Amino acid sequence: MxxxxxxxxxxxxxxxxxxxxxxxxxxxxxxxxxxxxxxxxxxxxxxxxxxxxxxxxxxxxxxxxxxxxxxxxxxxxxWKDGYTIMPADPYERAQARFWARYADEKCNPAIYLVYTSAIGEGQTKLVHEAQQCLKPLQKALEGKKFFCGDAVGYLDIVVGWYARWVPIIEELSATSIVTDQELPLIKAWFDRILAVDVVRETLPPRDKLLPLCKVRREQLLSA
Structure with a gap:
């Protein structure tokens, strides 16, 4: 098969x-x-x-x-042989699934609202809300190199796109979501995961993604 x-x-x-x-x-x-x-x-x-x-x-x-x-x-x-994505321990697998769902249901919408918001006072609140959503997720990184330990695993794959998209969203919206003050572990993880060849080569290049995100943001703001 x-x-x-x-x-x-x-x-x-x-x-x-x-x-x-x-x-x-x-x-x-x-x-x-x-x-x-x-x-x-x-x-x-x-x-x-x-x-x-x-x-x-x-x-x-x-x-x-x-x-x-x-x-x-x-x-x-x-494809059981070779690289392992899901944790071997049942509890750790359950935790990875929990945080993946949390990211999709809580963090992603909060980040998207920052991306689609006009620059101004209301945006400050949205940034704060996005940070509050990300802080519980950050706890899953405590004491680890990656979310799943010493190597990229399931949760890293699920949220790995943050490392490419969030800095672009910050630039386009003139905000700072993932900072050393508010989310230091996630910010450091951005650098580590982008240093992994497979991740860096799979995610869209920043110089190609930025103009697309800019046009899309302008379309959403004018709608």
Missing amino acids: AEECVKVVGMWASPFVARVEMALRLKGVTYEYIREDLANKSEMLLRYNPVTKKVPVLVHGGKPMAESAVIVEYIDEV
Whole structure:
């Protein structure tokens, strides 16, 4: 089963697609990347993911699956040899899943509100709220190099995109979310995770992502 054809339907600037590609690359799995135009969704995407109609979609042996966090777990279960993504201990696995869901449900929306807010007094409150959301997540880093220990693991993959996107959001919104004063462990983790070759090479280049995020922010502010 693990040797069957693997495809990833994605869009280059999606942090969620980056999760899937990161997991596959850490595992050393060869895959075909199929670029999707989200402004004109293909029949293939709608067939593979008729429920949410979003990327990423992983197709393995002709069977499609959606939702990036679910896909990352699947990759770790199917390709058992080599690099380990999920913690071996059941309790630690449960904790990794808890923080991953927390990040998706609490931190991501808070960061997005900063990205889509106009510069002004109201923005200060949104920055503070984003920091308060990130502080509990930061506790999962205490005493560790990465969220999962000495090497990049499941939670690092789930939130790894923060290291690329958050500094861009800060620049575009003229704010500082992840600072040495408020979130020192996460700020230091940004540098460490971007120093990992697979992570750095999988995340979109900053100089390519910045103009796209700028245009998108302007569109959202003018809507």
